[in-house]
Amino acid sequence: MVQGKGTQVGTADTATVRIGALAPLSRPGWVEAGRHLLAGLELAAREVNGRGGILGKPIELIVRDTAADPAKATAAVDELAQLGVAALVGEYHSVVARAVAARADALGLPFLCSSAVLDALAEQATDWVARLPPAQSYGWRVYADFLLGAGHRRVAVAIQSSVYWAAGVRILRERLAAAGGSLVELDMSTLAPDAVGDALAGHGASALLLLVGYPEPAASIVRAVRSDSRLTPLLIGAPAGQPEFAEWASLLGQDGRAIPFLRYLPEQLSELGVRIEKALREQLAEAPSFVALEGYDTIMVLADVLQYRAEGLTCAQAWARVAVEGTRGKIRFSRVPGIHVWQWAWAPVQVVDRDPEQSERYRILHTG
CATH class of the missing domain: 3.40.50.2300 (Response regulator)
Structure with missing residues (x-):
């Protein structure tokens, strides 16, 4: 040292x-x-x-x-x-x-x-x-619990190559599998946003999570899914928090609402x-x-x-x-097993979305 x-x-x-x-x-x-x-x-x-x-x-x-x-x-x-x-x-x-x-x-x-x-x-x-x-393993497990609590057992992820996204997939997959659920990956390095609907059609997934860059291709994927009548009941989620900021609402308008994400705030x-x-x-x-x-x-x-x-x-x-x-x-701060830095264990965790009726208002869907 x-x-x-x-x-x-x-x-x-x-x-x-x-x-x-x-x-x-x-x-x-x-x-x-x-x-x-x-x-x-x-x-x-x-x-x-x-x-x-x-x-x-x-x-x-x-x-x-x-x-x-x-x-x-x-x-x-x-x-x-x-x-x-x-x-x-x-x-x-x-x-x-x-x-x-x-x-x-x-x-x-x-x-x-x-x-x-x-x-x-x-x-x-x-x-x-x-x-x-x-830590991601804590917050993303909370997100997986939200999905399971809402009845989502088969989940798809639109994913790009990244250490962060790969870690997120492992956390989600393990949590879902422990409850009898499953996860399928859509590789966005080979799939165009407007082809996501066709890729999802045969999987039977009830939720699609955005593990991709922002604003693109995240915004384009949302538009493509929202405009596909086959996917009307599909939940779109963004555990990394893309919908948190005002730019999301201005880019997507109504399409950007009701997309649950992680937020580190108390009730x-x-x-x-x-x-x-x-x-x-x-x-x-x-x-x-x-x-x-x-x-x-x-x-x-x-x-x-x-x-x-x-x-x-x-x-x-x-x-x-x-x-x-x-x-x-x-x-x-304390030492948490598996975490090599001093850690606040833990900041409060919520799963929230933008209200479908008013984008400036957030709905708390689940708390960790």
Whole structure:
């Protein structure tokens, strides 16, 4: 393990506490998710600075766009380390966050992952990395339970090649099989969106899940399925959360409603959550997603961690001491079997969809 290059708060001769913020802010990254994540990070940084910063020093966010590119993200980590950041935060895409975690571990630089769920965020145990969102194996099992509870035993997935999508299929397949269900894969590397209907016709599936890129081919698949009279009763689902953001509604209109997805929110926000949701709504000029709240919680947690580090605690000791009232519940980290990073076990999980009668309203269909 290389000795950490990050600035140690309270000992470095710097006027600010520099934090490297990573987010997908250009295509092919999920730009809207990156924008919401950054909004939450920025709001929390302003609030921490308003109460005196960290040990009297204001937070300075140094933002880098990952564009959903692991190589670009790794280069950004090296650059941020040279700039003397005390820690790294952010990222939405799991394959990118995994690359960031590997480089942060090699450099001995704390990384608090805001919004990536892949179980294998790190290939081996590390004390330099912690994560706020629930692991994919937890959240996607909740989604599988929703499907089973709604009577869906035969499920199809439209899938593209990705470590993240492959992991999701394994989770869904195992959960469905344990209840006597089955899963069939439609390979979207060889299948055009308008051919999905023909591919589904002989399978007898009652649900089709979108494990594909956004906005395309996800939007085209939805349009093709909605316009195919043979598939009228078919449920379309999107466990990765594509319908969460306003762009989905603007792209698909009525076709984009009633598509269940995972959202990491409690049934009711706390007083803090309500206040932050309102502030983020004003900042974004639209309803904030759970990703924006994840961004806010990230900085609030990290402020405590960096203060503990300044007091001489190791990174592991600092993660273990965290007890922060976040926007979605009390945040504490622990070691979870099979997860090689410090993990909040677990953030609340919902399966929701956009109301068929009003796209701005969400219906809670299932909770984990």
